Amino acid sequence: MPPTSVSSPAPPASLADLHATMALIRAFETRVSTLYRDGDIPGFVHTSLGQEAVAAGVCAALEHDDYLTTTHRGHGHVLAKGADLDGMMAELFGRAAGLCRGKGGSMHVADPSVGILGANAIVGAGIPLAVGAGLSSKLLRQGRVAVAFFGEGAVNQGAFHEAANLAAIWDLPVILLCEDNRYAEFTDSTKMTRVASVCERAAAYGIWARDVYGNDVAAVHAITREAVERCRAGQGPALIEAATYRWHGHYEGDDQPYKPDAEADEWRTDRDPLVVAEAALVAEGGVTAAELSAVRARATERVDRAVAAARAAAVPAEQEAFQHVFVD
Amino acid sequence: MPPTSVSSPAPPASLADLHATMALIRAFETRVSTLYRDGDIPGFVHTSLGQEAVAAGVCAALEHDDYLTTTHRGHGHVLAKGADLDGMMAELFGRAAGLCRGKGGSMHVADPSVGILGANAIVGAGIPLAVGAGLSSKLLRQGRVAVAFFGEGAVNQGAFHEAANLAAIWDLPVILLCEDNRYAEFTDSTKMTRVASVCERAAAYGIWARDVYGNDVAAVHAITREAVERCRAGQGPALIEAATYRWHGHYEGDDQPYKPDAEADEWRTDRDPLVVAEAALVAEGGVTAAELSAVRARATERVDRAVAAARAAAVPAEQEAFQHVFVD
């Protein structure tokens, strides 16, 4: 098959825009954390606090209709990809106004109108799904890229291995986006493999692979743009390994006795991706610290409004439980 | 855990002994092929004709009680490991005198009395089982090595990936023995991966890996001895990739339209592992071509006797079907 015709890539996102996206995710996750603690949000919740740069940098390199699959820790990806904030929040509350009418929840948010094929609560399961989306894109000449977000822990799942190989031999426009936040649940992931990086593992599939410092949003964005371009040019899959850090516990409520204090502190201060981006923005000039605070404040306000709306929203009617088992 | 105390390794097997084992496998598989064609053996049968050097070379490097798991194409491995020839043949016939009383068959021969934990009809499934055997060996200080035989096609199964990684991080005495016979069913396996060798994939797990020409029985034997020594010394797992060739179809009855004639011819003549070994033995001196023919003839006689015994053996009594669902 000839490669899909390549439209000239969109210009890179500005750091200010990337920062704004990160600020929104930060505000969202911060709020979700307290809402969960207070019993307002049911179920399991896994926040991506500290990892905002990966979501923002990657998704800003994607088009509206590019595909995305993600994991239990997917709020940031979904927001950055363009899902409706109010719909997201209402979904976490389990309300009828939620993106999935309350039937998906935090771990299963989906919004195909912006390419989001769903968060997934089975570790690794989103990777083959993204490969399938890449297959559709290629065979139906959709010109879309499919991104699979997953954690470094998921690399030990057979699904990663099989799907990576498939993407390679079928030359699919798929980006395997490994967000290495060092931990898988309570486990230090470095103890679960003998090799130092996921990129080394990509060599087993002959896949183009790059690592990037995942808390540098501009770097994440740039490398993703490169991968996207490769995909759109029909050069096959890419793997990106973004080194970052999970601030909170595996799930909200986990108080993380297994993390060294110094490590956690460093990542929450000097390495805070928002702080890093803000320093760069101020250094670049043209924007003040106060303006950046205002960006954060606006994000918080938007989230506040989303929370208020979610609270006010109706719970799903009982009959909703019986709908959508099958397409009629 | 301290490594298990290492007994000094047995001396290498002589080429003559390796040849004799190969001759037995050759005679067995040749006979099985015609028996299957004639309807004497039921079910699916996958012969290892052309691959005898791998079975013979590897198993001669193992002790009687070392563990082994194998695949649908496991007759050679099982014979070389020391399973009773008559019991094997009777099993393929589905007789009560079979190693598994006729309940396992060609794809499920097991004989734990010589460490054989079973052939397996699920591609890749034997690999985690061998890793578990390696775990028992390590934790219970059994001093045994566990060998998992599998084909190059199985490397694309998640089970391979997950098990290889486990063997690595747990430092287990496990040998991943990949028999690369070029084809997986009707598929040229080189089309199912972008990388040239399985050894490259072993790097993804940080496992010591070597490739070897699988039709040179002495070379296979030597490299396996090295791997076994590493295992017994507590140095963790090894992967060996043995390049060989499947003479017959995937299963008996497959007439292989997908293979280039020249390729098949070359492997069946100049590269025939028995011919190669016989040439070396004659060149070494001390043995004549006639003596080697006699070795082959004796193997054929043993197989003939096994066939006669299997034919004469009783079919299992009906109640046998209801036994061994559970240990009572």
Added chain:
Amino acid sequence: MSSSTDAPPLRYSGAINQGIADAMEADDRVVLIGIDVGAGGGIFTVTRGLHERFGPARVLDTPISEMGFVGAAVGAAMTGLRPIVEIMFMDFIGVCLDAIMNQAAKLHYMSSGALEIPIVFRTQTGAGRAAGAQHSQSLEAMLAHIPGLKVVLPATVTDAHDLLVAAVEDPNPVVYVENRRLYAMKGGSDVDPLPLGKARVARAGDDVTVVTWGQMLRESLTAADRAGVSVEVIDLRSLVPLDLDTVLRSAQRTGRVLVVHEAVQDFGAGAEIAARVGEELFDVLRVPVKRLGAPSVPMPFSPDLEQAIMPQAGAITAACEQLVREG
């Protein structure tokens, strides 16, 4: 299905092939994915010729990576393709159940309809060929238990074709279960077409209703012919949807029901049917609903043992006659 009516396929396996071809002809988005389904034509030759006819972009050979390619097929179904993905032996759901159970069956629901998964999981089963315990299982009960999956099991040549086409046209995940002992069966115009979800009265009778599917239909028809009582045989065709009405209508008349399946009886699909019929027709049944399935043992390799534990025509005949003796 013009191409199929022109030249009615003669055998069950050819009918499947024709069904796939018709579906691919009718809709460009239909693709076939699996191990050796392409150039090799399938290990049972069922997909022979499709690769040549539709090309490698629509008939995709895969590595031995069920979790990967079945999952990819699900992802493809969500994004515009309509995959038919082959799971070579039903036993291999052991290595790809997640994609079927946790992904395909649930994503439409979890997304409240935003995602649709028009996919067909083609698989085959069928003991009686000494394939051993890992290649002989009939596991339809496990799949029927999963909300969001349809499960169809063609027992005739007509249905081998029609249910395949219907499964592809269905906007939902459908498990399509072939029985390899039927591959060589001739048929053609054996029965009238019926939509997916309707059971077929395969043979009329008055004394006993036999409810069955797959290869056991043939066995049951043989048994019915031999029986000293009048046996009605119902080919269920699909477990999900379950056409209980057709079963009840028959049972209402006969007052006696025997459910026959190749799968293990304990916790098998027959239990659901027995439970439902028992509940609905409590006052009508003359004797309790009886089930005939395999005993709860793995399938032994030896053909003698295999025959000893598989449900056979003889046992079906005996069970029918026994039911009439009982009441």
Added chain:
Amino acid sequence: MSSSTDAPPLRYSGAINQGIADAMEADDRVVLIGIDVGAGGGIFTVTRGLHERFGPARVLDTPISEMGFVGAAVGAAMTGLRPIVEIMFMDFIGVCLDAIMNQAAKLHYMSSGALEIPIVFRTQTGAGRAAGAQHSQSLEAMLAHIPGLKVVLPATVTDAHDLLVAAVEDPNPVVYVENRRLYAMKGGSDVDPLPLGKARVARAGDDVTVVTWGQMLRESLTAADRAGVSVEVIDLRSLVPLDLDTVLRSAQRTGRVLVVHEAVQDFGAGAEIAARVGEELFDVLRVPVKRLGAPSVPMPFSPDLEQAIMPQAGAITAACEQLVREG
């Protein structure tokens, strides 16, 4: 079980922990394997302290590689160890069914007894916590359908301990299913010990027999207390072996049977029990056997919807009373 009688565990989760500890204390070959079962103490804190007490060689943390480590546990069981391997959520059998179904359940049989697989698959289920469709399934019917597996489902604190110990002592593969909604339940000397394979009459009654297991025992007991009729409640404790005798004995007296389970009703384990009771007690039953399970839908996330579809005490009470009204 001296250590457990000295200080009776107070809660269900503690009883499991104590059971594992007792089993490990009694036999050096017992090891615990799973994701975060070690240093982390388990995501539900069930295995807390075991890593410290028995060390990392016997309490093994694994990568997220269920197919690998469950398979390895099966291999270890064949070669001298007696593993307890945790499948964190029952839904995850999707990624490791092969090791359970095609390996553990069949290798003893296929080898005609040469191989033994003394292994415990510990897993947990339990909807009602808004865990979503992929973390809420009760899939015991699928496992009970597989010959060669035992399936136990402790519903009391005593059984949480005793069945764990019995499962480890059993020379066969045993699936041990916890219900996470019971973890905090207090008990202690709640009931008398019983061996694996025996059902327990948890509450005596005369009008209706409720057959249940897992978390639905508690729900059924509550329902029984509230009912205007006299309800006998049977805690099945294991699906395989199935103690039908205890069920039949009770049903013989009451003439009315209700099977209650958290799992989806269609093709669920209740169907097997209904079918068997219906067959055995055809002339004794006053009304058809009734089942109460979840409707055939994936579990919705929203707690409101979840409550709407889970079997609850209210519905159980109503069903019991209805059965008595009916006949």
